Amino acid sequence: MLIFPPPKFRPHRARRERAPSQAGLTITQVKISAGGPFDLVVTFSGPITWNGIDLPMAFQSFTTDGFFDSPVGVIAVGTNWIQVEFNGDTLVGSPWQVIGAMEGITPAVAWPQAGVVVA
Numbered sequence: 001m002l003i004f005p006p007p008k009f010r011p012h013r014a015r016r017e018r019a020p021s022q023a024g025l026t027i028t029q030v031k032i033s034a035g036g037p038f039d040l041v042v043t044f045s046g047p048i049t050w051n052g053i054d055l056p057m058a059f060q061s062f063t064t065d066g067f068f069d070s071p072v073g074v075i076a077v078g079t080n081w082i083q084v085e086f087n088g089d090t091l092v093g094s095p096w097q098v099i100g101a102m103e104g105i106t107p108a109v110a111w112p113q114a115g116v117v118v119a
Helices: none
Strands: 027-033 036-044 059-062 073-077 081-085 095-098 113-116
Touching (some): 027 095
Antiparallel strands (some): 059 095, 073 081, 095 113
16 A cells, blocks of 8 residues: 655745726826926826816825825926926936826826836
């Protein structure tokens, strides 16, 4: 009679749930505005409209506060860009990201997206 060792079971690793991505406009450039390092100009791949109320909180930039911040205000809006204000400086080369739907902007902006701030 042969005796085999009991089978070894490998625990299954839990899969990380990813947020679903959203199709839409892409961000073509994020640069520091002429107003200074507290303001960024976000340029899109097509025309946008801002509703004048909601802040695009899903857009975040890494500031001198030491973490990703969301904007605290909208300064100006153009045909295909929006100028947003942060409560910390953003440096050239700092990362930015879009982590969800950018509220107040139509048409929809694709997410997730990421890049770096330029001069």
